[in-house]
Amino acid sequence: MKLTTVEDVRAAAERIRDTAVRTPLLPCDWADTDRPLWLKPENLQPIGAFKIRGAANAIARIPEADRANGVVAYSSGNHAQAVAYVAKRFGLPAVIVVPENTPATKIDATRGHGAEVVVVPITDREIVAERLVAQRGATLVPPFDHLDVIAGQGTIGLEIVEDLADVDVVLVPVSGGGLASGVATAVKGLRPDAAVIGVEPALAGDAAESLAAGHRVEWSAHDRARTIADGLRAAPSDLTFAHLLARLDGIVTVTEDQIRDAVATLATRARLVAEPSGAVTTAAYLHRAADLPRGRTVAVVSGGNLDRDLLASLLVTPDTRTS
Amino acid sequence: MKLTTVEDVRAAAERIRDTAVRTPLLPCDWADTDRPLWLKPENLQPIGAFKIRGAANAIARIPEADRANGVVAYSSGNHAQAVAYVAKRFGLPAVIVVPENTPATKIDATRGHGAEVVVVPITDREIVAERLVAQRGATLVPPFDHLDVIAGQGTIGLEIVEDLADVDVVLVPVSGGGLASGVATAVKGLRPDAAVIGVEPALAGDAAESLAAGHRVEWSAHDRARTIADGLRAAPSDLTFAHLLARLDGIVTVTEDQIRDAVATLATRARLVAEPSGAVTTAAYLHRAADLPRGRTVAVVSGGNLDRDLLASLLVTPDTRTS
Numbered sequence: 001m002k003l004t005t006v007e008d009v010r011a012a013a014e015r016i017r018d019t020a021v022r023t024p025l026l027p028c029d030w031a032d033t034d035r036p037l038w039l040k041p042e043n044l045q046p047i048g049a050f051k052i053r054g055a056a057n058a059i060a061r062i063p064e065a066d067r068a069n070g071v072v073a074y075s076s077g078n079h080a081q082a083v084a085y086v087a088k089r090f091g092l093p094a095v096i097v098v099p100e101n102t103p104a105t106k107i108d109a110t111r112g113h114g115a116e117v118v119v120v121p122i123t124d125r126e127i128v129a130e131r132l133v134a135q136r137g138a139t140l141v142p143p144f145d146h147l148d149v150i151a152g153q154g155t156i157g158l159e160i161v162e163d164l165a166d167v168d169v170v171l172v173p174v175s176g177g178g179l180a181s182g183v184a185t186a187v188k189g190l191r192p193d194a195a196v197i198g199v200e201p202a203l204a205g206d207a208a209e210s211l212a213a214g215h216r217v218e219w220s221a222h223d224r225a226r227t228i229a230d231g232l233r234a235a236p237s238d239l240t241f242a243h244l245l246a247r248l249d250g251i252v253t254v255t256e257d258q259i260r261d262a263v264a265t266l267a268t269r270a271r272l273v274a275e276p277s278g279a280v281t282t283a284a285y286l287h288r289a290a291d292l293p294r295g296r297t298v299a300v301v302s303g304g305n306l307d308r309d310l311l312a313s314l315l316v317t318p319d320t321r322t323s
Numbered sequence: 324m325k326l327t328t329v330e331d332v333r334a335a336a337e338r339i340r341d342t343a344v345r346t347p348l349l350p351c352d353w354a355d356t357d358r359p360l361w362l363k364p365e366n367l368q369p370i371g372a373f374k375i376r377g378a379a380n381a382i383a384r385i386p387e388a389d390r391a392n393g394v395v396a397y398s399s400g401n402h403a404q405a406v407a408y409v410a411k412r413f414g415l416p417a418v419i420v421v422p423e424n425t426p427a428t429k430i431d432a433t434r435g436h437g438a439e440v441v442v443v444p445i446t447d448r449e450i451v452a453e454r455l456v457a458q459r460g461a462t463l464v465p466p467f468d469h470l471d472v473i474a475g476q477g478t479i480g481l482e483i484v485e486d487l488a489d490v491d492v493v494l495v496p497v498s499g500g501g502l503a504s505g506v507a508t509a510v511k512g513l514r515p516d517a518a519v520i521g522v523e524p525a526l527a528g529d530a531a532e533s534l535a536a537g538h539r540v541e542w543s544a545h546d547r548a549r550t551i552a553d554g555l556r557a558a559p560s561d562l563t564f565a566h567l568l569a570r571l572d573g574i575v576t577v578t579e580d581q582i583r584d585a586v587a588t589l590a591t592r593a594r595l596v597a598e599p600s601g602a603v604t605t606a607a608y609l610h611r612a613a614d615l616p617r618g619r620t621v622a623v624v625s626g627g628n629l630d631r632d633l634l635a636s637l638l639v640t641p642d643t644r645t646s
Contacts, residue, residue, distance in 0.1 A: 021347050029369045029408065029436070041367070043594040046352050085352065113352070267634065271366040271596040271627030304594030308638055311590065315635035 001242050004147050004182065006189035009154035012053070015060040016152060019089055020053045021045050023156075025163045025298065030269045035169070037285055037297050039266075040160055043274050043304025047113075049231075050153060050179060050302050051082035051143070057152030058141050059086050067092050069137035074125040076102040077231060078303055079143040084115035095138065097129045144178025145237040153179045157186025157196075160298050167194050168295025171281035173302050174198035174207045174251060175232040177240030183300065184247035195293045198244065198251035199284045201227035205253045206235050207244065216241050228256055231277030231303060252291050258283040263314045266301065275306040324565050327470050327505065329512035332477035335376070338383040339475060342412055343376045344368050346479075348486045348621065353592045358492070360608055360620050362593055363483055366601050366627025370436075372554075373476060373502060373625050374405035374466070380475030381464050382409050390415050392460035397448040399425040400554060401626055402466040407438035418461065420452045467501025468560040476502045480509025480519075483621050490517050491618025494604035496625050497521035497530045497574060498555040500563030506623065507570035518616045521567065521574035522607045524550035528576045529558050530567065539564050551579055554600030554626060575614050577606040585609060586637045589624065598629040 023041050031037035042050035059071060070093035073083040080096045087094035094115040098107060099122035107117050120128045133140050142149060156179070160167060170187050174180045184196040200208050203226040206219040216236065224233040236244060244251075254262075259276045262283035266274045274282070281299035284292065346364050354360035365373035382394060393416035396406040403419045410417035417438040421430060422445035433440050443451045456463050465472060479502070483490060493510050497503045507519040523531050526549040529542035539559065547556040559567060567574075577585075582599045585606035589597045597605070604622035607615065 021349060024344050024347060024367070026344060026367050027369055044347070044349050044364070046350055048594050264631070267596050268631050271371050273590050273594040273596060308587070308591050308640055312635045312638035315631055315638065317631055 001239065002147070003243055003246065004150045004154060004185045006186060008147065008151040009158050009182065009186045012057040012148070012151040013155045013158055016053050016056040016155060019056040019086055020155070022159065025160065026270060028270060032289070035289070035294050035297050037299060038164060039270055039272065040156060040298055040300045041272055042156065042300060042302050043272060043278050047078065047081040047085050048304045049078035049082065050156060051078045052086060053155050054149035054152035054178060054182070055079070055082040055086040055141055058146060058148040059090050059092065061148050062092070062139050066137065066139055069139070070094055071141050072097065072129050072132045072138045073141045073143070074129040075143055076106060078305060080110050081113065083141050084110050084113035088114040095132055097125050097132070099125055144176035144234070145239055147239070150178050150182045150185070150240065150243065152182065154182030154186040156300060157183035158190070161187060161190045164296060164298065165191070166296060167191065167298055169293050169297040170194060170196045171199055171284055171297065171299045172196060173232055173277055173280050173300065174200050174244070175277070176234035177207065177236035177244050179300070179302060180248060181240045181243030184243065188247050195249040196247065197284070197292060198248050199280045200251060200253050201229045201232055201259060201280060202253040202255055203227040204229070204232050208251045208253050210236065210241065211244060211248065211251050214245070229259055229276040229280060231275060232280065252284050252288045254280050254283040254287060258287040260314050262286060263311070267311070267315060272301060273304045273311060274301050275303050278303040324562065325470070326566055326569065327473045327477060327508045329509060331470065331474040332481050332505065332509045335380040335474040336478045336481055339376050339379040339478060342379040342409055343478070345482065348483065349593060351593060355612070358612070358617050358620050360622060361487060362595065362605070363479060363621055363623045364595055365479065365623060365625050366595060366597050370401065370404040370408050371626055371628045372401035372405065373479060374401045375409060376478050377472035377475035377501060377505070378402070378405040378409040378464055381469060381471040382413050382415065384471050385415070385462050389460065389462055392462070393417055394464050395420065395452050395455045395461045396464045396466070397452040398466055399429060401628060403433050404436065406464050407433050407436035411437045418455055420448050420455070422448055467499035467557070468562055473501050473505045473508070473563065473566065475505065477505025477509040479623060480506035481513070484510060484513045487619060487621065488514070489619060490514060490621055492616050492620040493517060493519045494522055494607055494620065494622045495519060496555055496600060496603050496623065497523045497567070498600070499557035500530065500559035500567050502623070502625060503571060504563045504566030507566065511570050518572040519570065520615060521571050522603045523574060523576050524552045524555055524582060524603060525576040525578055526550040527552065527555050531574045531576050533559065533564065534567060534571065534574050537568070552582055552599040552603060554598060555603065575607050575611045577603050577610060581606040581610040583637050586634070590634070590638060595624060596627045596634060597624050598626050601626040
């Protein structure tokens, strides 16, 4: 199976330059002295998540002849916003297929980026998307199972090594595995001595179990849906799992309480609003230190889209909680 | 009176390069189409505020012979943290003089950066600081009333023009005026056609009244203390007022409700935790549009240090508020 290369990631960096923000590494003055911490704040991208990088690289690669037919994506989350936003920037029409239970605010946001939204029963998402591709000659932009998407997410790893050449440890969330595959490709390719460690919620720890087994172990969607980290409920594909197996140095899991604590820590100590999925790496840094290599550590904060009231509830200190 | 120059700001940028984060401009996909908005997130600096820039420039300029005698600052807020943090980075001892009513958490944070903390009655702050300077041969680092501090804060303006050469409007908070003086120096010097507009809380609107009058009008500290924006309760000095008079294109004020709304908007739409003082520019963008020039707008988000429970309370949506 062909895996993404550092050269693919370098080429992606050129393509996404005008679309994605070049996020800085933020040093944390509250970190342990023997393992200084920097945050890579991808929650500060337009639409609030790293997804814009992979979408931009994939859409930039669509051949000229196919561009007018537009793009299709199925997602109710950050990937939908990313495809809608990037398609508008590139001047392509976009159709986003979303399941019936998607909150109206998310549908409005997607329409706000100029995309057409098609609401279908959740089990019909893929088939409707494929039908749109066939009917319109549109290009499907998958959320993670694609080399161009992986290379786009990998630009995060490229920037980490550019900004911190002697990085020792990179912590990256794992869900479908596109982000972790891309980041591991870039970091291990440019600095083989650095460790790239995936982080998963224990309640959606299928990738951790799969990597330990050396082959994909399926968890039910129902089980994976238990975690508060709603962006980490997908499972790796054959393509991303091959990347993870070849290039990740390890994977750790975090509990729901650790994730909640990390959201509050990021807001109060790093002044960043992170969604639970974006906070898992900080949760690992804070609570799984014994299982991580020492040294200069970077935590990828992958996104910042969460319900306002949920954020407020996670910020209320125990003393002032009413329940 | 000698004012800061663009050359001073350029020199400051070299001096602070290893201490301050090169913050990006963050495009806002929720902005009005005829006045696109970018945020300059200085809340992401170490210690959570722009103050680190001015402190770094001033401390970098201390003559070699005086460095071992250290630095002194009097402040209970972001400036204290900034001086303590920068002094530690530069290897200089620091003494911070704080008033008796300073919360223990802030004193602990200052000590955490390795500074000595001297607690005194609030009216004695300046005199104790001056005595420490005389006794130890230490160098006082003032929060705004100093050309080196102004030039350091001005590096924000330099970076804005580097990243957005055709910026039309820059919104900057005004308190003691060091930040606004520096930013206006850089922006007007490099792009005279851009408008630099100061923003103040109406409840601490002494600079607005002073600029309208053409001379400094004093408000009582008691009056200025009414605003929730606790970083904007200082008043300009002769030095900073001369900069504001010469280089600001205007000044607008915002209400307390507008400031609170802007804190919530920044958290939910821009995924940034801003303190009320850091949110006044966004408040002006959102609520004082009729009084601002059109065009490509940058709002300086100056800091992100606020009480966790206050942030939680500002995020609770009206429907779910219990009071």
